[in-house]
Amino acid sequence: MIKSPWTLPAAAIALALSAPAFAQDAAALAQARDAALADTVALDFVEDLTTEVGPRQGGTEAEARARDWAVARLRAMGFANVRAEPFMMPTWVRGEERASIIAPYRQPLPITALGNSGATPAAGMEGEVIGFRSLAEFDAAPDSAIRGKIVYIGHAMRATQDGSSYGAFGPVRFNGPDRAARRGAAAIVIRSVGTDSHRNPHTGNTNFGEGVTPIPAGAISNPDADNLERMLDRATSPVRMRLLLTPRNMGQQPSGNVIAEIPGSDPSAGVVVAACHLDSWDLGTGAIDDGAGCAIIAAAAKRVEAMGQPRRTIRLLMAGAEEVGVWGGRAYGEAHGAEHHAAALESDFGAGRIWRVDFRLPGAASALSDRIATALAPIGIARGREAASGGADIGALARLGVPLIDLQQDGSDYFNLHHTPDDTFDKIVPADLAQNVAAWTVTLALLANAPETLDREAP
Amino acid sequence: MIKSPWTLPAAAIALALSAPAFAQDAAALAQARDAALADTVALDFVEDLTTEVGPRQGGTEAEARARDWAVARLRAMGFANVRAEPFMMPTWVRGEERASIIAPYRQPLPITALGNSGATPAAGMEGEVIGFRSLAEFDAAPDSAIRGKIVYIGHAMRATQDGSSYGAFGPVRFNGPDRAARRGAAAIVIRSVGTDSHRNPHTGNTNFGEGVTPIPAGAISNPDADNLERMLDRATSPVRMRLLLTPRNMGQQPSGNVIAEIPGSDPSAGVVVAACHLDSWDLGTGAIDDGAGCAIIAAAAKRVEAMGQPRRTIRLLMAGAEEVGVWGGRAYGEAHGAEHHAAALESDFGAGRIWRVDFRLPGAASALSDRIATALAPIGIARGREAASGGADIGALARLGVPLIDLQQDGSDYFNLHHTPDDTFDKIVPADLAQNVAAWTVTLALLANAPETLDREAP
Numbered sequence: 001m002i003k004s005p006w007t008l009p010a011a012a013i014a015l016a017l018s019a020p021a022f023a024q025d026a027a028a029l030a031q032a033r034d035a036a037l038a039d040t041v042a043l044d045f046v047e048d049l050t051t052e053v054g055p056r057q058g059g060t061e062a063e064a065r066a067r068d069w070a071v072a073r074l075r076a077m078g079f080a081n082v083r084a085e086p087f088m089m090p091t092w093v094r095g096e097e098r099a100s101i102i103a104p105y106r107q108p109l110p111i112t113a114l115g116n117s118g119a120t121p122a123a124g125m126e127g128e129v130i131g132f133r134s135l136a137e138f139d140a141a142p143d144s145a146i147r148g149k150i151v152y153i154g155h156a157m158r159a160t161q162d163g164s165s166y167g168a169f170g171p172v173r174f175n176g177p178d179r180a181a182r183r184g185a186a187a188i189v190i191r192s193v194g195t196d197s198h199r200n201p202h203t204g205n206t207n208f209g210e211g212v213t214p215i216p217a218g219a220i221s222n223p224d225a226d227n228l229e230r231m232l233d234r235a236t237s238p239v240r241m242r243l244l245l246t247p248r249n250m251g252q253q254p255s256g257n258v259i260a261e262i263p264g265s266d267p268s269a270g271v272v273v274a275a276c277h278l279d280s281w282d283l284g285t286g287a288i289d290d291g292a293g294c295a296i297i298a299a300a301a302k303r304v305e306a307m308g309q310p311r312r313t314i315r316l317l318m319a320g321a322e323e324v325g326v327w328g329g330r331a332y333g334e335a336h337g338a339e340h341h342a343a344a345l346e347s348d349f350g351a352g353r354i355w356r357v358d359f360r361l362p363g364a365a366s367a368l369s370d371r372i373a374t375a376l377a378p379i380g381i382a383r384g385r386e387a388a389s390g391g392a393d394i395g396a397l398a399r400l401g402v403p404l405i406d407l408q409q410d411g412s413d414y415f416n417l418h419h420t421p422d423d424t425f426d427k428i429v430p431a432d433l434a435q436n437v438a439a440w441t442v443t444l445a446l447l448a449n450a451p452e453t454l455d456r457e458a459p
Numbered sequence: 460m461i462k463s464p465w466t467l468p469a470a471a472i473a474l475a476l477s478a479p480a481f482a483q484d485a486a487a488l489a490q491a492r493d494a495a496l497a498d499t500v501a502l503d504f505v506e507d508l509t510t511e512v513g514p515r516q517g518g519t520e521a522e523a524r525a526r527d528w529a530v531a532r533l534r535a536m537g538f539a540n541v542r543a544e545p546f547m548m549p550t551w552v553r554g555e556e557r558a559s560i561i562a563p564y565r566q567p568l569p570i571t572a573l574g575n576s577g578a579t580p581a582a583g584m585e586g587e588v589i590g591f592r593s594l595a596e597f598d599a600a601p602d603s604a605i606r607g608k609i610v611y612i613g614h615a616m617r618a619t620q621d622g623s624s625y626g627a628f629g630p631v632r633f634n635g636p637d638r639a640a641r642r643g644a645a646a647i648v649i650r651s652v653g654t655d656s657h658r659n660p661h662t663g664n665t666n667f668g669e670g671v672t673p674i675p676a677g678a679i680s681n682p683d684a685d686n687l688e689r690m691l692d693r694a695t696s697p698v699r700m701r702l703l704l705t706p707r708n709m710g711q712q713p714s715g716n717v718i719a720e721i722p723g724s725d726p727s728a729g730v731v732v733a734a735c736h737l738d739s740w741d742l743g744t745g746a747i748d749d750g751a752g753c754a755i756i757a758a759a760a761k762r763v764e765a766m767g768q769p770r771r772t773i774r775l776l777m778a779g780a781e782e783v784g785v786w787g788g789r790a791y792g793e794a795h796g797a798e799h800h801a802a803a804l805e806s807d808f809g810a811g812r813i814w815r816v817d818f819r820l821p822g823a824a825s826a827l828s829d830r831i832a833t834a835l836a837p838i839g840i841a842r843g844r845e846a847a848s849g850g851a852d853i854g855a856l857a858r859l860g861v862p863l864i865d866l867q868q869d870g871s872d873y874f875n876l877h878h879t880p881d882d883t884f885d886k887i888v889p890a891d892l893a894q895n896v897a898a899w900t901v902t903l904a905l906l907a908n909a910p911e912t913l914d915r916e917a918p
Contacts, residue, residue: 047689200658
């Protein structure tokens with residue numbers, strides 16, 4: 001028989017929780033969680049950020065405006081110790097971008113440069129396209145087929161709830177350009193690492209290894225990749241492309257992290273870091289990547305504060321320059337890695353409902369993970385079996401062994417929007433965003449008040 | 460009690476039809492209809508057209524390539540009297556297009572010029588934005604509020620199955636620019652006449668009246684229109700836009716219609732015209748608008764021919780330059796309007812399933828409409844109560860009183876794609892396209908073989 005939770009009085013729920021020190025607050029916690037399901041603070045945050053700032057690429061003046069905006073907003077929300085922590089970083093910016101097939105057919109192909117792409121000559125370039133359906137097929141081809149050509153590489157990415165297809169198919173973008181450059185290709189064009197059918201190519205960083213001269217590297221949309229593959233299949237003479245990409249390297253430019261805190265009552269208990277990244281790619285307005293994440297952690301932290309001063313300090317890390325190389329996460333690790341971090345969490349996978357929670361807590365804190373999982377279950381969140389791994393901006397902390405919790409968002413739609421112009425405010429479902437705030441409220445409240453000792457362990 | 464059609468023997472279905480002269484073929488017709496549900500000829504047609512030609516704006520060399528492609532394809536399919544019928548037309552082509560908000564916020568706004576837009580100076584222009592939520596709100600504003608400004612006009616279009624929202628909200632595009640120009644606006648930017656949430660603005664023709672100097676006129680996507688409206692709502696100082704649109708008028712350029720026929724056995728019975736348009740807007744590859752329409756009529760006509768020589772000639776009209784002013788339909792009317800047209804039909808509303816059939820037949824042919832409606836019902840097509848009105852390219856024939864049938868397609872998604880880069884092959888659902896071929900096969904077969912007299916009546 002299934003007992004509906006609402007048939008139990010609040011006191012019974014409280015008693016069912018396993019940590020006596022916090023048990024008396026379980027009813028208050030449930031109430032705070034359910035109140036957060038009607039949250040509008042997060043929605044307002046991301047609406048305002050995307051309207052008043054919009055795109056904010058790391059290292060640009062737009063990101064500086066976003067920092068100013070965030071500092072002002074977090075102060076207005078009543079956070080303590082609000083500040084920007086500046087750092088410098090190498091900055092690449094997009095230029096003109098155009099491509100077209102010129103033989104044996106003639107069609108434009110909307111294209112976008114990948115971050116760190118090399119530039120074509122200012123007048124553009126032309127070349128023969130050699131096509132591969134996958135990175136593995138490219139790897140298996142002889143150098144002689146690749147040298148001097150414009151390499152096209154496709155893939156078969158499909159949407160997954162947990163986003164795992166990004167790891168599986170992302171290497172076409174992460175590694176394809178470097179490998180093509182090493183093998184003498186003139187340029188590379190990839191099928192966007194994305195799952196939508198709109199003609200907005202997906203940008204994103206690529207990286208060329210030490211000593212490898214970047215070649216022009218762009219992405220085309222799925223419909224255009226389909227079209228190009230059809231051309232390659234049927235053409236009886238070489239398929240030729242005209243390509244213009246004129247990105248520039250701006251050298252070292254200023255970026256920065258934005259920090260805000262809710263001070264805890266027990267400095268010896270360590271800091272709970274809730275992270276997101278404030279920068280976005282330049283093509284969209286950065287609503288789901290990662291305006292939503294910053295909105296969720298800010299709204300949830302305020303709700304925890306409203307329940308009474310927490311034992312541990314909750315520190316928001318709104319990292320700079322994540323998309324373009326995790327420069328903010330690295331800077332945070334260098335500046336703060338030695339501090340006592342009780343736990344770290346990041347929200348950086350859109351605005352979809354949280355469906356799973358994963359933990360990487362010290363063994364002595366296993367009861368805490370039970371309490372968190374129990375408090376999250378009523379809003380549809382299942383306990384996962386994987387170890388939490390954190391997000392990019394808390395990677396430095398994760399590597400140090402800091403305890404982690406992953407509140408896993410539903411990413412079924414994420415790679416329809418990720419790194420495209422379509423990453424805009426209208427894509428956020430308000431009820432889903434509020435469910436995130438509810439889950440974060442529960443998790444931060446239990447983490448910040450846990451009587452257990454939370455500290456790093458050898459990872 | 461509902462009797463499933465498949466419980467009746469074919470002979471019984473044949474007897475149930477009301478026209479004795481054709482009744483003996485009803486089983487064959489049902490068989491041809493159901494076989495067409497597995498049609499692949501239409502899908503191949505539109506795949507090949509969009510791959511090998513792609514965008515084909517009226518009056519451009521791309522449209523000339525499309526004509527050559529269509530003539531070759533229709534000959535290869537075995538049509539008779541395949542030819543291009545050339546005409547000249549005034550031609551407008553897109554140039555550079557960029558917009559951004561520069562105060563009090565700073566964001567790029569992807570924009571596309573409307574057909575016949577005027578140009579900004581080559582270096583662009585800047586101006587204050589005055590915003591209206593609807594054309595009615597614009598009309599109600601005083602000239603003093605509009606003069607010298609960049610006018611923004613929004614609307615509240617929602618998707619409808621029958622496409623009626625285009626008529627209701629389209630005037631923002633059709634008439635807004637002319638009205639803004641007459642009232643002294645410096646430029647106009649409209650919310651795209653579309654129902655999607657992607658950042659691909661919808662182009663489409665606008666028209667400036669006699670003696671009105673065209674002003675720069677562009678459309679922004681729904682997400683950008685939402686964003687601009689939020690800015691207009693909250694800004695405490697003027698919202699300023701930078702705008703660059705550099706379209707050009709190329710003067711008179713060659714276009715043409717492509718004609719193909721299945722000759723009938725009885726020249727005195729008149730010609731059945733099945734129309735589509737071969738040109739497309741330049742932003743997409745013209746898969747749904749209107750490659751699909753041309754594919755459907757060509758595939759269906761061949762299926763009718765395979766049933767035996769029809770009584771009436773079936774003439775395909777693949778019109779040129781529809782999008783940019785219905786120049787092909789006008790040229791056809793001038794060249795062929797005096798001929799005996801038994802009926803005219805057009806497929807130009809995408810590739811969605813046909814859900815309704817409407818008629819405008821002479822009173823003496825009412826039994827024919829019953830036969831057609833009966834034969835269409837098994838594939839989910841209901842008889843409508845409206846009089847058929849035809850499509851743009853047969854408008855000249857409709858005005859002459861030529862009998863019409865509308866095979867109405869489901870347009871629920873049509874204005875997500877219409878006139879955008881997203882009008883691409885992948886958007887076509889093969890089974891839906893085949894259902895169109897089945898409905899057209901039935902309709903053309905019954906029309907072409909009807910014993911009734913079909914001729915124009917005073918409209």
